[in-house]
Amino acid sequence: MTTSNHPFAGRVLDSALDAIGNTPLIRMDRIAKAHNLQCNLYGKVEYFNAGGSIKDRAARCMLEAAEREGILTPGKSVLIECSAGNAGMALAMMGCLKGYRTVIVMPDHMSTDKDLILRALGAEVVRAPDPAPKIVARKLAETIPSAVMLDQFANPNNPLAHELTTAPEIIAAIESIIGSDRPTSGKVDVVCASGGSGGTLTGVARGLRKLHNPDVKVIGSDSMGSVLAQPDTLNDSNDPICLEGAGLKFVPENLDRSCVSKWIKVTDAEGFGATVQIHRLEGLLVGGSSGAIVAGVLKYLKSDEGWKEFGGVEGKNVVALLPDGIRNYLTQEWLLNSFSDAVDSPYANEIEHALKFAQGQGSRSVSPPIASLVTQDKNLTDPATVTVPV
């Protein structure tokens, strides 16, 4: 029997911890084609991590460093963290495996889906409106016996996780296609991420620059309403941030903004629109911040500077970090709204006939209308005809 060369193929993993990292870098040719890009566009698809997001890497690195330093005692320590959800899930998953209770403080506008997943992992979930979650988490860390707050916003092991794992994985993947039949510059030319704790942007930028390409263009995608972008004049909206994980109302210690070559502001409509396009064109079930990141990098690649240097140049390699998956947002309005373009199915008659036929064969009656709607744009088979709202 033959096995694939997937890092997990033909191996037994000791626990879910071993299924963190080694995520795939996947070509997004259909999105690139829809935008007439000449460069290569790739997604680093992080929902393949065991806990479902890029935050598994940071949580593991922070937690294992604290264990080495003797700060944590299995069976006794209680992990407290302020999180948009993903870091909390990663810690709760590790808590299950290693014997730590977890209390996650999450802003109240974050999705119910994440709340439920946290509870499934045995975490206690505390919801509070911004900016209270950080204050609440700190207070709980002071008052709950044996509490430890790893603090993703300031812990240096968060960006280090990306410098030591995410960046080298991207480099290895891009170098592996040198000599293939697809044009390539041989290096990572552009990378794009969003800022939550700042770990991804800072760590990936450091890793790529130190190990691979000192001139890599690092694009920071930042939601309207967030204050991370520079210059500050870009942040002129006071709106709430709807895109979870793609911006903040404060600048965290772990975000080294000197790593970022250029910030691109992204509206909710652009971010969610691009998310839906990634689902429907690439079949990749990413979450909203992935769409914001892709929308941001597309805007850059289509700008005068971006087009001349990268977007319009064959072989340039552009990597978008895709932090999490659709699982975290299944009940969110933006996703449900994306089904509102449902049209009558071209197979409506056949579906109705098949359902009636099944009833005639003794099946209990089923209501056909839901089966006779499709949400797919009928032009999707030809990506070039798709209108991408970016």
Ligand SMILES: Cc1ncc(COP(=O)(O)O)c(C=O)c1O
């Ligand atoms: C969905 C999502 N996207 C992006 C990010 C940003 O990652 P980082 O915290 O490394 O800045 C986060 C962080 O929580 C997130 O949950």
